[in-house]
Amino acid sequence: MLAVVNCSQLVTLRGAARPRVGAEMRELSIVEGGAMLVGRDGRIAAVGARDEIERLIVAGDCEVLDAGGRVCLPGFVDAHAHPVFAGTRAGEFEQRAAGATYQEIAEAGGGIRASVRATRAATEDELVAASKRYALWFLRGGTTTVEAKSGYGLSVEDELKMLRAVRRLDAETPLQYVPTFLGAHEVPDEYRARRADYVELVIQEMLPRVAAERLAEFCDVFCEGRVFDVDESRRILLAARAAGLGLRLHADQLSLSGGARLAAELGAATADHLEHTDAVGIAALRSAGVQPVLLPGSVYALGSTRYPAAREMIEAGLAVVLATDFNPGSSPTPSMPLVLSLASTHMRMTPAEGITAATVNAAYSLGRGDDVGTLEVGKRADFCLHDCADYRELAYFFGVEHAHAVYVGGRLAFRRGA
Ligand code: NIG
Ligand code: FE
Numbered sequence: 001m002l003a004v005v006n007c008s009q010l011v012t013l014r015g016a017a018r019p020r021v022g023a024e025m026r027e028l029s030i031v032e033g034g035a036m037l038v039g040r041d042g043r044i045a046a047v048g049a050r051d052e053i054e055r056l057i058v059a060g061d062c063e064v065l066d067a068g069g070r071v072c073l074p075g076f077v078d079a080h081a082h083p084v085f086a087g088t089r090a091g092e093f094e095q096r097a098a099g100a101t102y103q104e105i106a107e108a109g110g111g112i113r114a115s116v117r118a119t120r121a122a123t124e125d126e127l128v129a130a131s132k133r134y135a136l137w138f139l140r141g142g143t144t145t146v147e148a149k150s151g152y153g154l155s156v157e158d159e160l161k162m163l164r165a166v167r168r169l170d171a172e173t174p175l176q177y178v179p180t181f182l183g184a185h186e187v188p189d190e191y192r193a194r195r196a197d198y199v200e201l202v203i204q205e206m207l208p209r210v211a212a213e214r215l216a217e218f219c220d221v222f223c224e225g226r227v228f229d230v231d232e233s234r235r236i237l238l239a240a241r242a243a244g245l246g247l248r249l250h251a252d253q254l255s256l257s258g259g260a261r262l263a264a265e266l267g268a269a270t271a272d273h274l275e276h277t278d279a280v281g282i283a284a285l286r287s288a289g290v291q292p293v294l295l296p297g298s299v300y301a302l303g304s305t306r307y308p309a310a311r312e313m314i315e316a317g318l319a320v321v322l323a324t325d326f327n328p329g330s331s332p333t334p335s336m337p338l339v340l341s342l343a344s345t346h347m348r349m350t351p352a353e354g355i356t357a358a359t360v361n362a363a364y365s366l367g368r369g370d371d372v373g374t375l376e377v378g379k380r381a382d383f384c385l386h387d388c389a390d391y392r393e394l395a396y397f398f399g400v401e402h403a404h405a406v407y408v409g410g411r412l413a414f415r416r417g418a
Contacts, residue, residue: 072384217246290318
């Protein structure tokens with residue numbers, strides 16, 4: 001067994017077995033001076049005040065971890081990421097610094113299609129090796145679960161290769177990956193003149209293979225005028241649902257393209273981005289119970305100032321999620337603490353709301369709410385000791401590596417300096 005003692009704040013997020021909405025998002029259920037016991041099965045066995053937990057320690061049978069007066073938080077759950085790709089786009093980053101826009105670069109054949117060319121040229125082994133670098137970055141930031149989208153293959157075999165790489169990363173690293181099929185991320189070079197055929201390829205060939213090999217839990221579509229319009233997105237997502245996949249959508253990122261309304265119509269698990277979503281879209285998400293996944297890292301990294309309307313969404317009672325959107329183009333950051341900072345400075349979310357959005361709400365959006373996202377008895381002991389005594393510092397000091405030690409299933413996954 002493992003006993004974690006001497007936490008300045010044990011941030012449990014204990015509560016009802018559902019995502020948090022409205023004022024609940026500010027309620028972190030903190031145990032000051034708290035402690036926690038982890039069973040041999042890697043699950044949380046007890047949570048409480050230090051003396052209560054110390055009474056449960058069986059001498060000789062329990063490792064004691066002294067948190068040193070640090071904050072203990074559930075591992076972050078990053079519910080929107082593209083963490084598997086070959087190559088980088090540092091060259092495009094430089095072009096954007098010189099004035100080119102993300103959309104101009106994409107229209108000239110760069111952007112997602114540049115990462116597709118590099119990813120197609122890589123073997124599965126090379127892809128796994130490249131992506132392990134990023135797995136370590138996620139862990140170092142205190143993230144223990146990450147969603148992983150395909151979408152840089154865009155052919156049957158290359159999409160399957162990506163999803164097999166995700167499966168291997170899940171087995172070979174301490175990070176837990178939740179796979180999402182994103183064959184409809186972009187129209188690949190060889191289908192530019194016959195895009196309808198590409199939609200058919202996704203529906204008739206990719207989806208059945210992904211489902212048959214059980215390579216994904218969700219299906220996502222980049223719903224945007226110049227990529228996949230609402231009708232194409234609907235057809236793909238209906239086919240995905242019929243194949244047994246949950247639904248997520250890149251919605252209203254670059255324009256008000258109707259993505260949020262489509263997510264509501266289909267009862268998707270999430271609608272992601274939402275930088276351009278209007279009040280009608282927010283109301284539709286609310287009536288359909290769709291969780292918004294907000295990605296301020298991509299707004300920042302694209303040099304935009306148009307952040308999603310988080311306050312309005314919280315006031316409307318939506319179970320808001322925050323995620324990194326880690327990818328080689330629009331959001332090259334794996335850092336949830338940076339996302340918390342951006343959410344507070346640009347979206348007026350309090351640090352507590354940010355932490356709720358980055359843990360328990362994110363876990364529910366991935367169908368993992370009964371397993372991770374809070375520090376409660378029975379949940380997997382995925383937690384992080386952060387180098388501060390007050391949880392608000394996680395959002396307040398930015399550009400700082402806060403994570404001191406990260407545990408997954410009760411086992412050490414990362415320790416600073418080790
Ligand atoms: O979430 N919007 C589309 N997809 C990604 C960008 C991926 C890329 O640029 O490689 C996003 O921002
Ligand atoms: Fe994305």
